Amino acid sequence: MKKVITGERLYNYEEEAIELLCGTVKKTLGPKGSNAIIDHSMFSPFITNDGVTIAKNIESEDECINTILTLAKEASIKTNEEVGDGTTTTLVLLESIFKSGIKKIREGLNPNILKKELDEATKEVIEELKKESKDPExxxxxxxxxxxxxxxxxxxxxxxxxxxxxxxxxxxxxxxxxxxxxxxxxxGYTFETFLASPYFLNSKEEQTFKKPYLLLVNKEILEIEEISEVINFIIDKKVPIVTIAKDYSEEVVNEILSLNFNKVTNVILLKMPEYGLHQIEVLNDIEILTNAKLIKTNDEINLNNLAKCDEIKIDKKEVTIINSKQKEKVEKRIKELEEKLIKxxxxxxxxxxxxxxxxxxxxxxxxxxxxxxxxxxxxxxxxxxxxxxxxxxxxxGVLPGAGMSLLKIHDQIQVKSNGYALLKDALNQPFIEILKNAGIDDKKIYNEIKANDYSIIYNTLEEKFEFIKEAKIIDPTNVVINTLKNASSIASMLLTTTSLIINEYKEDNKINLNSEL
Known part of the structure; x- marks a missing residue:
């Protein structure tokens, strides 16, 4: 059975959800923000003032509020995923935009027009933030x-x-x-250790090979004859070798362990790290770093396709390959990865x-x-x-912190529409909340900053004014922009929502787990 909620009932549920989420998290904002104790069913309770951690743990017994909470949490979670910080500021902005917006809608304003105006205002503020940004020292x-x-x-x-x-x-x-x-x-290049057998390290915590050979095989090695040419070579030269392959048969593992035990060889058989596409990428990195050929058939397992490294270190957790001979190839690979990272x-x-x-x-x-x-x-x-x-x-880049960059735009932005008014009202809220959490009169601080034409900033931790050019209180530009963008986006979605449809469960349909069979 589905339950449909619309109109004023929906607005009330949305307000309760926003108050529960944002009202709880915003108290942690700033250097003198408070902590929250979070209970954990499997571990001990823990104390934190991390906004996204607190947000993720907030729930309601009411299924309608919980549904809205899930959507609202996306604002802080998305900010955390994109830039890893600013989650609490996101929720402070979200609360203000939503509360002012729902008031306008109750007065008869069209939600879609309000959303369009809010989007325009957000874009303008983001452009202003970019102009104010400076390169970090x-x-x-x-x-x-x-x-x-x-x-x-x-x-x-x-x-x-x-x-x-x-x-x-x-x-x-x-x-x-x-x-x-x-x-x-x-x-060096590190990856997780997957030994073909724990006996390759045995009682040793780690093995370090100087000038070892490396065999890189993108297939299973099922018979010892497949690698016999390589094994005979290392026996003759008395040199160590590390082999990385998809897997090995029991026969191959036991044969190599026997040769190692009798000190005929010094070989370690490793299974490939990572999975799927990530595995191929890592193998290609190792191939470029070492100049090994990534072997795909038995015919390719020969001495010509072996690589020689400066050093390979293996412990129970990690493998580290060090090689300095392939600088040009590695530089080219680095540029490729940097280009991928940008996109x-x-x-x-x-x-x-x-x-x-x-x-x-x-x-x-x-x-x-x-x-x-x-x-x-x-x-x-x-x-x-x-x-x-x-x-x-x-x-x-970076911007002045403590809510200053948004506060300055709050004073300068021209109100062109109702959407602009919503955003303007929100932009000074992080500044106010930081001071409120410290028990400091925000109006007094604001008047002093304005009188000095934003050339000073208030250090809440030390409770003193500082010249903004000398102050240590800064925020990454990317964080400030993403907090605003995500808060505006989630607020718009909530304000343009006209119905909530959820599953309704009747008490008599629930299974009684305590009843006798």
Whole structure:
């Protein structure tokens, strides 16, 4: 049975959903924003002030409100996926636009006309933000990371690593297995270890081969005779070899293990990393880096198609290939990946491309985050994640932070229509909310900023004014633009929705799991 909700009932449900979502999350905005405790059915409860994490965990017992919540959450989730930061600001803007918009619709304004006007206003503001944007300086990376993490020490650690990797490097944030937070840069092309048998490492934690050979086979190796020429060669030359193939028969694995055990050979059989199209891309990277031929038939398994590397390191988690002989080919591959990255829209694919670029350029960074308790470690890891995402968003420039860039446009924009009025009313809300959460009079601060013609900014953490040219409080332009764009988009969708259709379940149709069979 379907239930249809329209008119004033729908508006009321939408208002409740927006109030529940935005009203909860917006309290965390700014350096003095509050935290939320989130219960988890499988793990311990944890504390966070991360907007998107809180938003994802907000639910209602009312199925109508829950349906609207799911749609409204997309604004913050999409911002997080696109730029990794600004989720709370998105919801602050969404709440203001929606509340003002629903008031206009109740007064009789056509929702579709309002949407068109709002879209026009949003485009104009985005163009103004782009004009105000400036290229980041080196010090801006520390400032951006510190603000995103709400912690200067975290900001310093992650921005330092980010700059050492010359901004191209992939950085992985993980929870530490010790009581210390540490950073590491891994040079070379790395991928996950898939041993054909655990006995290839046996009691050794890792194996490092100097000047090893590499055999790259895009098929299963089922008989030892298929690789006999290669095995005889390495026995004769007494050199190590690493083989990467789709899979191996039990006969091949046992034969090679026997030769290794008797110290006749030093061979490691690896299965291919990744899956599907990603597997092919990684194999092509390795092929270019090492000058190995990606073998597809038995006839191609010969000495001519072997590659020699500078070093291959293998442990139980990761394989690292280092080779410096194919610089021209690698540079060409890097340019190809950079061009793909510019065109790619999917955040998951962007991360995959960034990681591969890092492996081919300056290496991969790892930060292992510790905490006194699991809850603290998890919360600190989220802060590192936020800082990293903010750093990645700096490629399109930076703007004054603390809601200042939107506040300035709020004062300057001309109201050409009702849609412009909605957006104008929303643009000063992040500024107001940051100060409100700190218990500071926003009107007093605003009057001082306006009297100084926006040449100063208010540092909420230290509770003092600073000259905007010298201030450390900045936001990535990309983050500010995406918060506005996503808030406006979801608000428009909600304002132009005239009906809600949901499944209605009757109590007597539900299965009683406690009843006897």
């Amino acid at each position: 080196e010090k801006d990376y520390l400032n951006i990371a510190s603000i995103a993490a709400n912690d200067e020490k975290i900001g310093k650690e992650i921005s330092s690593l980010y700059l050492r990797l010359q901004q191209k490097g992939a950085i992985k944030i993980e929870e530490s297995e010790t009581n210390e937070t540490d950073t590491e840069i891994i040079k 790619e829209k999917d955040s998951y694919e962007k991360d995959f491309l960034n990681e591969r670029l890092a492996k081919l350029t300056n290496g991969k960074g790892i930060i292992r985050v510790s905490g006194v308790t699991i809850t603290e470690a998890r919360e600190r890891k989220m802060r590192y994640d936020d800082a990293l995402c903010a750093l990645k968003s700096m490629n399109e």
